[in-house]
Amino acid sequence: MQRRTFLIGTAAGAALAAAPAAGLLTASATAAPAIVGSLDELQAAIDRARPGDRIVLADGTYTVPPDRPLTVRNKRGTRRAPVTIAARTRGGVVLNGEQSFVFQASSHITLSGFSFRQSSTLDVPPDCSHIRLTRNDFQLADIEGVHWVMVRADDSEVDHNHFHGKSTLGIYLGIEGAGEAEMAQRVHVHRNYFSDHSFTGSNGGEPIRLGVSPRALSSAHAVVEYNLFERANGDPEAISVKSSDNTIRYNTIRDSFGGIVLRHGNRNRVEGNYLVAGTEGVRIYGNDHVIVNNYLSGLSGRALVIGSGSERDHVPGETPDARRGNDAADRVLIAYNTLVNNKGTLFGESQRPHEPRDVTVADNLLVGDSGQLVAMANTVRFTWSGNLLWGGAADGNIPAGGGTRKDPKLVTGPGGIVRPAADSPALNAGTLRWPRITHDIDGQPRGRARDVGADEYSRRAPRRGPLTPADVGPQAG
Structure with a gap:
């Protein structure tokens, strides 16, 4: 479909025609560059937009009237021809006021390049x-x-944004759904930069909250990947998961108070994440999770916590108070993780009546110089195998035969990440046979004889590693 563009205002059109191509958000290689020059013109262009149209707003600072937000109503693009509303240059349009865009009954709409400075939540409704x-x-x-962005619409995408600079109660990005118990389906959150949340309270300042307790048993099938968190200090949970059947992978959390917490929900997968030089690590509640290939290093708190429960399991129809409680971690796989030089390594909990059950802890690399490497409370039917332990820390209460104390011969590589050397006893020492974990944290194949820890030894360059600000946000490739 031929994409249309909108040109309103002779002066604006002349200025754009004279502008260099670099930085201009054009519709396509064949479409003539065009912009609208005011909020009224932008609204008029939105009102008559059709699939494939790209509407570009001239750079500047705009205050959206409280009684006339920019409304996208009954606009339906298509997968191949979305309706795109963009700033002329990334970050060049600043939107002040109570609201900016309001969505109603619309689909396949893209907002790109804006600097949002509004005073109320940007809502993407169900x-x-x-x-x-x-x-x-x-x-x-x-x-x-005030929560900044709330996504409640199926198949939404949040990517290459920068969320930063909040010091009060409220989250950066929330994902929920219709009604009181549903979750938006298949939301994809990737390549975002979450930084500088400095709320000092004990709860309520998450960068990402994926659900809330009434929605815990609802499957969302969200994917949260390749996001960077730095100085995310508003909550102990940088990524707070309160729904089921989600994937949290390839994220980097650095120099932050918050960690990854499976607070509510079941069947979530946490894979290939870096948590470094912060406080909290990974904390697990609920059933049938998979925790593999994660790297946790230099944390001043507990690196990995297998949680106890105030409830054995969350079930449909339970009271709101019961739903808000912790669900004991049952049938969880914890394998091929590297935990090195944290204040606390692998912990259990004893403050709640229901102990975790039927958990497999296999082929993890546990290294520390103080305290105990394993400090579990009550457990039932845990399977321990192939774990490699080292350092000045005591082994703790890992069962006999559940691990081996050997020097893993770690070497430090780019970004301060440590990996086993070519002669490490971690190589080919894995014991887990099922399920097969086919790749390591770097994206390299594990083969048939798998190594202990997050890294599978290879002479090839890693396909991925810890993220930096250059990898994420509005200007990233």
């Missing part, structure tokens, strides 16, 4: 679908209790 927020800068008014 009567929409396929809404994409890409290459935007979010630094909303720092108001107590």
Whole structure:
């Protein structure tokens, strides 16, 4: 489909025609560059938009009137021809006011390149679908209790954005759904930069909250990947998962108070994440999770916690108080993780009545110089095998035969990441036969004889590694 563009205002058109191509968000290689020059013109262009149209707003600072937000109503692009509303240059359009965009009954809509400075939540409601927020800068008014972005629409995408600069109660990005118990389906969150949340309370400042307790048993099938978190200090949970059947992979959390917490829900997968030089690690509640190929290093708190429960299991129809409680971790696989030089390594909990059950802890590399490497409370039917332990820390209460104390001969590589050397006893020492974990944290194949820990030894360059600000956010490739 031929993409249309909108040109309104002779002066604006002349300025754009004279502008260099670099940095201009054009519709396609064949479409003539065009912009709209005011909020009224932008609204008019949105009102008459058709699939494939790209509407470009001239750079500048705009205050959206409280009674006339930019409304995207009954607009339906297609997968191949979305309706795109973009700033002329990334970050060049600043939107002030109570609201910016309001979505109603629309699909396949993209917002790109805006600097959002509004004072209320940007909401993507459940009567929409396929809404994409890409290459935007979010630094909303720092108001107590205001959540910045709430996604409740199926098949939405949040990518290459920067969320930063909140010091009060409230989350950066929430994912929920319709009603009280549903979750939006297949939301994809990737290549975002979450930084500088400095709320000092004990709860309520998460960068990402994937569900809430009434939605815990609802499957979301969300994928949260390749995001960077730095100085994410607003909550102990940088990624707070409170729903089921999600994938949290290839993220980097650095110099942050928060960690990855499976607070509610079942059947979530946490894979290939780096948590370095912060406080919290990975904390697990709920059933049938898979925790593999993660690297946790230099944490001043507990690296990995297998949680106890105030409830044995969450079930449909339970009371709100019961649902808010912790669900004991049952039938969880914890394998091929590297935990090195943390203040606390592998911990259990004893403050709740229901102990974790039927958990497999296999082929993990546990290295530390103080305390105990394993400090579990009550457990039932745990399977321990192939773990490699080292350092000045005591083994703790890992069962006999559950691990071996040998020097893993670690070497430090780029970014301060340690990996086993070519002569490490970790090589080919894996014991887990099922399920097969086919690749390591670097994206390299594990083969048939698998190594202990997150890294499978290889002379080839890694396919991926810890993220930096250059890898994420509005300007990343």
